[in-house]
Amino acid sequence: MLDAAFLARDAVAAAPDLIGCTLLLDGCGGRLVEVEAYTRDDPASHSWPGPTARNAAMFGPPGHVYVYRSYGIHWLLNLVCADASAVLVRALVPEWGRETIAARRPGVPERDWCRGPGRLGTALGIGPQHDGALLDGGAFQLHQRDGAPVVAATRRIGISKAVERPWRFVEAGSRWVSSPIGGPSAA
DNA sequence: CTACCGATCGCCT
DNA sequence: GGCGATCGGTAGC
Numbered sequence: 001m002l003d004a005a006f007l008a009r010d011a012v013a014a015a016p017d018l019i020g021c022t023l024l025l026d027g028c029g030g031r032l033v034e035v036e037a038y039t040r041d042d043p044a045s046h047s048w049p050g051p052t053a054r055n056a057a058m059f060g061p062p063g064h065v066y067v068y069r070s071y072g073i074h075w076l077l078n079l080v081c082a083d084a085s086a087v088l089v090r091a092l093v094p095e096w097g098r099e100t101i102a103a104r105r106p107g108v109p110e111r112d113w114c115r116g117p118g119r120l121g122t123a124l125g126i127g128p129q130h131d132g133a134l135l136d137g138g139a140f141q142l143h144q145r146d147g148a149p150v151v152a153a154t155r156r157i158g159i160s161k162a163v164e165r166p167w168r169f170v171e172a173g174s175r176w177v178s179s180p181i182g183g184p185s186a187a
Numbered sequence: 188c189t190a191c192c193g194a195t196c197g198c199c200t
Numbered sequence: 201g202g203c204g205a206t207c208g209g210t211a212g213c
Contacts, residue, residue: 188212188213189211190211190213191209191212193208193209194207196203197204198203200201200203
C-alpha cells in the first residue's frame with residue numbers, strides 16, 4: 001500500500017508516478033496506464049471555480065477520492081492530491097476481479113472494460129457513495145508499482161479550456177489506454 | 188478506421 | 201438555462 005504522503009503533492013507531480021501502480025476497489029482493478037492531472041490553478045479543473053458542494057472532496061486532504069457524474073450518465077474517479085489538485089483515472093489493465101467486471105459489462109470486449117474514465121467507473125462499481133472515501137486499504141487500495149514504466153505526456157482529452165497543458169500521462173505502447181497519442185486525431 | 192449524434196442530469200451562471 | 205474531465209451506436213470511407 002502507498003501511504004497518504006504519496007499523494008500529498010501537486011497532481012502534476014504525482015500523476016506520472018501513478019502509472020504502473022495498482023488501484024483496486026473491492027478487489028476489482030489493476031495496473032494504471034492512463035491518468036490526467038488537474039490543479040487549483042487550472043481552468044479545466046473542477047476546483048477552478050472554488051469550493052462548492054460537488055467538489056468538496058477536492059478541497060479536503062490528499063489521499064481521498066473525488067467522484068462526480070459526467071454527462072448525466074458516467075461516474076468518474078479522481079485521486080485527490082495537495083492544494084485542491086487531483087488525478088483523473090482514465091484507464092487501467094483489468095487484472096483483478098475479472099469475473100465481477102465481466103458480469104457488469106456483458107458483451108463488452110475485455111479491452112474496453114476499463115479504457116476510458118466512464119467505462120472504468122462502471123467496471124469498478126464507482127458511484128456517488130464513494131465520493132470522499134479514503135484510500136486506506138479498505139474498499140480502495142493503491143499499491144506501489146514494480147519497476148518504472150516508460151511514461152509519455154500528452155494533451156488532456158475531452159476538455160475545452162487549458163488544452164495546451166501536457167498533463168495526460170500514459171504508459172508508452174500500452175494497448176489498454178483510451179488513445180495511444182493524445183486523443184482523436186491529436187498530435 | 189474516422190465522424191457524427193443522442194442520451195441524460197447535476198451543477199453553476 | 202446552458203453545458204460538460206463520456207460512451208455507444210450508426211454511417212461512411
